[in-house]
Every structure is written in C-alpha cells, then in structure tokens.
Amino acid sequence: xxxxxxxxxxxxxxxxxxxxxxxxxxxxxxxxxxxxxxxxxxxxxxxxxxxxxxxxxxxxxxxxxxxxxxxxxxxxxxxxxxxxxxxxxxxxxxxxxxxxxxxxxxxxxxxxxxxxxxxxxxxxxxxxxxxxxxxxxxxxxxxxxxxxxxxxxxxxxxxxxxxxxxxxxxxxxxxxxxxxxxxxxxxxxxxxxxxxxxxxxxxxxxxxxxxxxxxxxx
Amino acid sequence: xxxxxxxxxxxxxxxxxxxxxxxxxxxxxxxxxxxxxxxxxxxxxxxxxxxxxxxxxxxxxxxxxxxxxxxxxxxxxxxxxxxxxxxxxxxxxxxxxxxxxxxxxxxxxxxxxxxxxxxxxxxxxxxxxxxxxxxxxxxxxxxxxxxxxxxxxxxxxxxxxxxxxxxxxxxx
Numbered sequence: 325x326x327x328x329x330x331x332x333x334x335x336x337x338x339x340x341x342x343x344x345x346x347x348x349x350x351x352x353x354x355x356x357x358x359x360x361x362x363x364x365x366x367x368x369x370x371x372x373x374x375x376x377x378x379x380x381x382x383x384x385x386x387x388x389x390x391x392x393x394x395x396x397x398x399x400x401x402x403x404x405x406x407x408x409x410x411x412x413x414x415x416x417x418x419x420x421x422x423x424x425x426x427x428x429x430x431x432x433x434x435x436x437x438x439x440x441x442x443x444x445x446x447x448x449x450x451x452x453x454x455x456x457x458x459x460x461x462x463x464x465x466x467x468x469x470x471x472x473x474x475x476x477x478x479x480x481x482x483x484x485x486x487x488x489x490x491x492x493x494x495x496x497x498x499x500x501x502x503x504x505x506x507x508x509x510x511x512x513x514x515x516x517x518x519x520x521x522x523x524x525x526x527x528x529x530x531x532x533x534x535x536x537x538x539x540x541x542x
Numbered sequence: 543x544x545x546x547x548x549x550x551x552x553x554x555x556x557x558x559x560x561x562x563x564x565x566x567x568x569x570x571x572x573x574x575x576x577x578x579x580x581x582x583x584x585x586x587x588x589x590x591x592x593x594x595x596x597x598x599x600x601x602x603x604x605x606x607x608x609x610x611x612x613x614x615x616x617x618x619x620x621x622x623x624x625x626x627x628x629x630x631x632x633x634x635x636x637x638x639x640x641x642x643x644x645x646x647x648x649x650x651x652x653x654x655x656x657x658x659x660x661x662x663x664x665x666x667x668x669x670x671x672x673x674x675x676x677x678x679x680x681x682x683x684x685x686x687x688x689x690x691x692x693x694x695x696x697x698x699x700x701x702x703x704x705x706x707x708x709x710x711x712x713x714x
Contacts, residue, residue: 380700381598384671386664387692387699395696403654410656411636413663416560417629418600425633430641437634441626448599449606449622455593456610456618472596474710476671477681478703481688483668488693490661500658507662512669518562525659533655534648 363398367432371443373397374424379447382479387486389420393427400427402493414522420444497536503529545613546620548579553605553624560629562663564601571608581612602626680713 365373377388394405405423412422421444428440491504507525510516552574560567568591575581582590590611594604602625609621643649672685688702 378599381600382703384667385598385600391699396698406657406660407650407653410653410660411640412633413660414561414656415629415632415636416558417626417633418560418563418602419660421600421602421626422629422633422636425630426637426640429634429637437630437637441630445599445603445622445626448597448603451597452594452599452603452606453610453615453618455597456607459590459593459607460611470710470714471707472710473675473681473714474684474706474708475703476706477675477684477710478688478706480668480671480675481685481690481706482692482699482702483671484665484685485668485689485692485694487661487665487668488689490664492693494657494661496654496658500655503655504658504662504665507659508666508669511663511666518566518663519559521663522561522659526656529655529657529659530652531655533651537648537651 361398362400362404364431365397365399367435367439369397370428370431370436371439373399374428374440374443375447377420378444379451381448382475384479384483385418385420385444387482389423390486390490399431402490406490406494414526499532499536500529503532546616549609549612549617550620550624552579553609553621554628556605557625557628558632560602560625564604565667571604575608575612582608586611678714680709684709 373392377385377392381388390405390409393399394402400408408423408426409419411426412419415422421441424440424444425437428436428438430436432439491501496504503525507521510521510525511518556567556571556574559570572584572587576584576587587608590607591604594607595601597603603622605625606618606622610618613620640649640653668689676682676685684706688706691697691702692699
C-alpha cells in the first residue's frame, strides 16, 4: 500500500478519475503497476487467500470469496470481482471455482490458476475425507443438529446479505436490476433449472448492457 | 479399474452440465449414480449430499464424497478430478478470451450484462437456503440478523456463522 501511495504521490489531488472508472475494471494481469485501489497478490498469497476462502466457506464459498478478495485483501474492485463472477456463473462448475481459475490466470498465468484452485479445494477436501470416514464408520452424521441448523440459517442470511451488498455497491442501471430480479424470481420462486435461466437471461443482460453503453449516460 | 473409469466419465459429464453449480446437477447426479449405475440407494445419496453441505467449500465437492463411497480414496480422487477439471478448462479458455478481447470497447459492457444474473442467482440461492432452514421464529431472526450483518458491516462473516450456531444451540 505504501508503495502504491508513493507512486501516486507525484500528483496529489489528481486521483486520475479514469472516465467513468470503467477502464480500471479488468484483471490486472498485464498491468504491472497497481490499479487505483487494488493490490496484486504474490503466488503464495494467492494460494493462501483461496485456501482461506475454501476452508471457511461453510454454507457456500461465495460470501467468503467476496469478503477476502474485495474487502480484506483488495485484489479486485467490487466491479471487477462481479464481472469475473458473472462469467463464472454462466460457465458450468461452481462460480467461485471458475473465478479462482480466471483470477489466478489473470495474476500469474497457469501457476496462478492452479494455485488458486488448489487453495480453494484443499481444505474442504481434507475435511470431507474425515467426514466420509466417520460416515463409513458410523453410518450417520454426527449429531450436532441444532448448532448446524443455526449455522445454516446464518449462512442463508450471509448469502442474501452478500447479494444485497453487491447490488447496492455496483448500482447497476435500472434495466439490469430488472434482469437480476428476473433471475432471482425464476430461480427462487419458479424454481426453473439454472441452465435455462442462464440461456435466456444472459443474452438479454448482455444486449441491454451493450445498448446502454452505446448511448452516453445522462 | 473399469469402475474408476465409469466414475470418471459420469462426473466429467456432470461437470459440463453444472451451470450454476452443484444444485443445478443434483437431479442428473441422482439419476446417474442411483438409477443408472446403482452405486448407492436413494437414502445414501441424500445423506452423502447433506454430508458435503456440512463441510466448508464449494457444494460441488459432494462429488468427492460420492466417489469415496463408491470406490474409496481412489474413487474420491477420480470423482473430484472428473467434476473439477472439465469446468476449470472451460474457465481457463474463457479467461484467455477475455484477456484477448479486453481492448474491445464492447467487452466491458457485455461482461457487465452478466453481473445482474450472477447477483440475482446468488440472492435466489440465499432465499432457497433460508426457506429450507426457517422452521420457526428463531431461525428467521438468525437469517435476518445475518443478512443485515453481512450487508451493512465489513466484519468477517465468521462471527455471524458462529453466533448463528450458538443461538441455534440455545433456541432450536
């Protein structure tokens, strides 16, 4: 942080308001100097960050991934992270798993993608091995039901809270908010299969977003 | 050896179908493992999936537990690789495309068009999780408190999980 500050010290007050801030939104792969507020993690840091995301990811890794990547370590801005996650969402596989590949590649190429993925899965796999052995031995889950129910309820709130936080931080135009609400309703109330939702709404979202970008925003 | 090959093919197929993660392929996984291959019965499938949910990490690792149950450690390894590698390869290719196309003016807006879908589906999965856990007022209070905590503060979500568990011990 100190380094990036000293690099910018040349022009105090010139916070380089890159027009609309959109240009800064990209994976920092071929951007040696740190973008406005983000930091480039080293390889070990990348591995450890994703290891934390995986090992703490009770009830899903999504909120943890955002917390570590955007808030705690500031590798990506909210918008950059959301874009990577959006791509991870329409591809098969866990969205954060896909994000790990893309973020790892963006920072450190193939080693980065492998380290980020390995970090994400190593902790949970070890825990799962223990659980699978317990299950084989006793044929049932350990009876910690009330505690786990409480954790599950909190995890549900955690996921909803993250979605709200991202939505409000990103402030998408109202048309895109509508697309998001459609996706939510289709999945939560209509219980439509996710691939169907993605196939219908992804082209719609892209089309709206491209149209909005072509007209200058008021 | 033949069994391991079958496990690999089954999970590699699921991997490429899993748009939206584990929950999206749950029905197909059930069909393949229980109805087609008869590797386990219905109750075992459900319990193993619950077991994977109890652990941290992406829910897609349910594949690992299933693999273990079918063929021990080798089964777990094959199932995990089968589930993760094909999807990861696609993500790798996609990342390469975005890096190549990043200069194009339409690339950023196009990518941003996918963001509301991701956020909307995340919100939906939270709502579905909440619906599954809320059986009384105590659980509802936990869900709402956790939502507000994560939405309005920057503290680690660990606190809210821990608090939820403790409240669960006392009230549920």
